[in-house]
Amino acid sequence: xxxxxxxxxxxxxxxxxxxxxxxxxxxxxxxxxxxxxxxxxxxxxxxxxxxxxxxxxxxxxxxxxxxxxxxxxxxxxxxxxxxxxxxxxxxxxxxxxxxxxxxxxxxxxxxxxxxxxxxxxxxxxxxxxxxxxxxxxxxxxxxxxxxxxxxxxxxxxxxxxxxxxxxxxxxxxxxxxxxxxxxxxxxxxxxxxxxxxxxxxxxxxxxxxxxxxxxxxxxxxxxxxxxxxxxxxxxxxxxxxxxxxxxxxxxxxxxxxxxxxxxxxxxxxxxxxxxxxxxxxxxxxxxxxxxxxxxxxxxxxxxxxxxxxxxxxxxxxxxxxxxxxxxxxxxxxxxxxxxxxxxxxxxxxxxxxxxxxxxxxxx
Amino acid sequence: xxxxxxxxxxxxxxxxxxxxxxxxxxxxxxxxxxxxxxxxxxxxxxxxxxxxxxxxxxxxxxxxxxxxxxxxxxxxxxxxxxxxxxxxxxxxxxxxxxxxxxxxxxxxxxxxxxxxxxxxxxxxxxxxxxxxxxxxxxxxxxxxxxxxxxxxxxxxxxxxxxxxxxxxxxxxxxxxxxxxxxxxxxxxxxxxxxxxxxxxxxxxxxxxxxxxxxxxxxxxxxxxxxxxxxxxxxxxxxxxxxxxxxxxxxxxxxxxxxxxxxxxxxxxxxxxxxxxxxxxxxxxxxxxxxxxxxxxxxxxxxxxxxxxxxxxxxxxxxxxxxxxxxxxxxxxxxxxxxxxxxxxxxxxxxxxxxxxxxxxxxx
Numbered sequence: 001x002x003x004x005x006x007x008x009x010x011x012x013x014x015x016x017x018x019x020x021x022x023x024x025x026x027x028x029x030x031x032x033x034x035x036x037x038x039x040x041x042x043x044x045x046x047x048x049x050x051x052x053x054x055x056x057x058x059x060x061x062x063x064x065x066x067x068x069x070x071x072x073x074x075x076x077x078x079x080x081x082x083x084x085x086x087x088x089x090x091x092x093x094x095x096x097x098x099x100x101x102x103x104x105x106x107x108x109x110x111x112x113x114x115x116x117x118x119x120x121x122x123x124x125x126x127x128x129x130x131x132x133x134x135x136x137x138x139x140x141x142x143x144x145x146x147x148x149x150x151x152x153x154x155x156x157x158x159x160x161x162x163x164x165x166x167x168x169x170x171x172x173x174x175x176x177x178x179x180x181x182x183x184x185x186x187x188x189x190x191x192x193x194x195x196x197x198x199x200x201x202x203x204x205x206x207x208x209x210x211x212x213x214x215x216x217x218x219x220x221x222x223x224x225x226x227x228x229x230x231x232x233x234x235x236x237x238x239x240x241x242x243x244x245x246x247x248x249x250x251x252x253x254x255x256x257x258x259x260x261x262x263x264x265x266x267x268x269x270x271x272x273x274x275x276x277x278x279x280x281x282x283x284x285x286x287x288x289x290x291x292x293x294x295x296x297x298x299x300x301x302x303x304x305x306x307x308x309x310x311x312x313x314x315x316x317x318x319x320x321x322x323x324x325x326x327x328x329x330x331x332x333x334x335x336x337x338x339x340x341x342x343x344x345x346x347x348x349x350x351x352x353x354x355x356x357x358x359x360x361x362x363x
Numbered sequence: 364x365x366x367x368x369x370x371x372x373x374x375x376x377x378x379x380x381x382x383x384x385x386x387x388x389x390x391x392x393x394x395x396x397x398x399x400x401x402x403x404x405x406x407x408x409x410x411x412x413x414x415x416x417x418x419x420x421x422x423x424x425x426x427x428x429x430x431x432x433x434x435x436x437x438x439x440x441x442x443x444x445x446x447x448x449x450x451x452x453x454x455x456x457x458x459x460x461x462x463x464x465x466x467x468x469x470x471x472x473x474x475x476x477x478x479x480x481x482x483x484x485x486x487x488x489x490x491x492x493x494x495x496x497x498x499x500x501x502x503x504x505x506x507x508x509x510x511x512x513x514x515x516x517x518x519x520x521x522x523x524x525x526x527x528x529x530x531x532x533x534x535x536x537x538x539x540x541x542x543x544x545x546x547x548x549x550x551x552x553x554x555x556x557x558x559x560x561x562x563x564x565x566x567x568x569x570x571x572x573x574x575x576x577x578x579x580x581x582x583x584x585x586x587x588x589x590x591x592x593x594x595x596x597x598x599x600x601x602x603x604x605x606x607x608x609x610x611x612x613x614x615x616x617x618x619x620x621x622x623x624x625x626x627x628x629x630x631x632x633x634x635x636x637x638x639x640x641x642x643x644x645x646x647x648x649x650x651x652x653x654x655x656x657x658x659x660x661x662x663x664x665x666x667x668x669x670x671x672x673x674x675x676x677x678x679x680x681x682x683x684x685x686x687x688x689x690x691x692x693x694x695x696x697x698x699x700x701x702x703x704x705x706x707x708x709x710x711x712x713x714x715x716x717x718x719x720x721x722x723x724x725x726x
Contacts, residue, residue, distance in 0.1 A: 089679030093658070097679075100666070295456070303463070316452030316460075 034063035038082045039237060039255060046086055047244035052251050053087035059260070075261075084255030086241070095236070098256045102232055105258060111231070111266060131173040133166060140164050145178060153179065231259045231266070279333035286334045287314040288325035290341040295319070297340045301350065305338070312338070329355040397426035401445045402600060402618060409449055410607030415614050416450035422623070438624075447618030449604070458599070461619045465595050468621060474594070474629060494536040496529060503527050508541060516542065594622045594629070642696035649697045650677040651688035653704040658682070660703045664713065668701070675701070692718040 035041050038058050046054065059081045068076050083101060085094035099116060106114050128138050144159050153175055160166045160174070234256030241251040271278055287302045289295075298314050305312040313334065315325055322339070329337055339351040344362070353360045398404050401421050409417065422444045431439050446464060448457035462479060469477050491501050507522050516538055523529045523537070597619030604614040634641055650665045652658075661677050668675040676697065678688055685702070692700055702714040707725070716723045 085679070087679070090681040093679040093681070096662070100669075104669070299459070306463075306467070316448070316450070316456040318453040318456070 036064065037062050038080050038257070039084070040240065042082070042084055042086075042255075043237070043240040043251075043253065044244045046241045046251055046253075047249075051086070055083075055085045057081070057083040079260050081258040081260040082255055084253055086251050086253045088252055094254050098234060098254055102234075102256055102258070106231070109263060109267065111263065114231075127174065127177045131177070132170045133174070137164060137166065141166070141174070145174070148178060231262050233257055233259075277333070281313075281332050281334065283311050283313045283332070283334045285310060285312045285336045285338050286325060286329050287312055288322060288337045288339045289320075290322040290339060292319040294340065294342075294345075297345055301338060301340055326353075326355065399427065400425050401443050401620070402447070403603065405445070405447055405449075405618075406600070406603040406616065407607045409604045409614055409616075410612075414449070418446075418448045420444070420446040442623050444621040444623040445618055447616055449614050449616045451615055457617050461597060461617055465597070465619055465621070469594070472626060472630065474626065477594075490537065490540045494540070495533045496537070500527060500529065504529070504537070508537070511541060594625050596620055596622075640696070644676075644695050644697065646674050646676045646695070646697045648673060648675045648699045648701050649688060649692050650675055651685060651700045651702045652683075653685040653702060655682040657703065657705075657708075660708055664701060664703055689716075689718065 038060060042056070042058065045051070059079060061077055062080050063077055064074075065076070068074055083098070085097065087094075099118065102116060124142065125138060128141060129135075133141055141160065141164065144156055144164065147156055147159070157168075157171045157175060160171045161168050234254070236252070236254045238250060238252040241253060242248045285305060287298045287305065289298050295318050302312050302314050315328060326337060328334070335355055337353040337355055339353060339360075341351070344351055347362075349362045351360055351362050401423060405419070405421065408414070422442060424440055425443050426440055427437075428439070431437055446461070448460065450457075462481065465479060487505065488501060491504060492498075496504055504523065504527065507519055507527065510519055510522070520531075520534045520538060523534045524531050597617070599615070599617045601613060601615040604616060605611045648668060650661045650668065652661050658681050665675050665677050678691060689700060691697070698718055700716040700718055702716060702723075704714070707714055710725075712725045714723055714725050
């Protein structure tokens, strides 16, 4: 449920206590704002608590003063799912762990093929230098290469040569690099980490790309992979903690944000397309009774099952019909029914019924 | 981290995007407020989505426009932890489940002895009727009995007889009931459920008490239990969903809120008092190297451990000293170190070291 409400929604519900409702509108002249992401709050938390070394994840809501567009996944209130590593460490080791985690998450979710784009300004600068681009043209060349997401290489090259005055040879050499997809991207710990972990998508993704904090891209499966847009993004923010510290002390940070809601909508579409029925409950057993006046027996049995760590449910009716109870299992996908009737109580047993096969055992 | 920030904390961090920061102060004339609890939002959610049957839990922050008093556990922003059962069911069955869940939570947390107070206006009315209190005096008698929390029974009785004009006989009969702590509280499914579950605290707690939505009380252990105040509370709110439904359709609801932060502070005090050291990490293995230039070997091993579902960590340094790595295990309570040196690499083994006993095995 949302966190911010029209005032009238909350008013009149709490009687005398309503005076404690937090109206932001006139909170003693304090100008307040809702959080925009989880990164700035994290950096502020580190600075305020003088924390110089931490690894954490955080799933929570953030707020945008924006016109919502549900169809394009734009909301005023939505979840972010971040993890971050803060501290003074040797270069690229925490960065590599971030990539590893993104790779694990996207693989475990079985989203299909995806591409992780890794950027480092130093690599890009190195590539430009090797290609003979003058330093004064690094930034404009950067923004031109950015257009590769939308334009073919030929057009990008034309812009470089025509508008920016690069030599065709230099442009061609850049062309070779930007079209590389490979396991050798020159960042040694990163590469060895990724190679150690696994061959495959993540190493392919380790390509030179122009975005500084590059989004991770998810491609739908198929002959010609169609991009469904970015589902994660991240990067370093070494200067942010210092902005909140009274003495400006810096804490290097690297982190990634997973677009959990976009991923959910991809998964939902996939499930809908496959026609698969998803169980909405984890309940393993429904405790049922075939006769009247047995609510106490159901309560006793369910309590024993809960104590044994078994996920059990019962209908909140005093005397439900057995058929209704079995129907409920079928509707919700509960695989087993534990039935206690008068005979079972006398014999000290339970009848366990497999809902799908209708097989029964007394035990 | 908090959700609401002074505007200046967020400003200047996002560049061009800052215009999307949600300033509540002048959001197009909409008068907004932060949520005060999780119950009203839940009821509104049910009404807006026409949900008539659901069971859920929710752990999230709520806001109070209040003067914070940290020492007394009063905050402007704090967590609530609620569970609720909504739907048209037979009387007392969902209520009993709520009590069962509270009992399980408080038992599992090993908070010590606790008392659950259960109230039902109908029981109270029944008690009053049996004791010969005229109906016109039910409400005043109720508020007088409420004072039992602070006053001894004799003073409460005097007030009943002197100020309210009850007969001493009627007051004495009430006195018998309010001092009952027992397993027979007349609410059949509730009692049988609780008896079925376990003898002990919860059944003792099933006493007649006067608060309509009574807090659950936690008593510190000892000869004379000292109350540390309420750690949970709950009750029915059958009319709330109807307030949000355009046609006033009602959905009966019952729910409980657990005072998770107060419980944490009780647990923290207990741990501090016991001098016990609490591990702040779940890491089982630190992957370590005794020589330089082995970062790739560490990355490979940690990746394998992660794939096997083992909680492993490594220092984010290229060439850390072995002593530093072992010291880190001791500081954080990581029980095992998996060491790969040049010899181990050659032999294709790993040296596993028990940090506490310093025993080592090659495997």
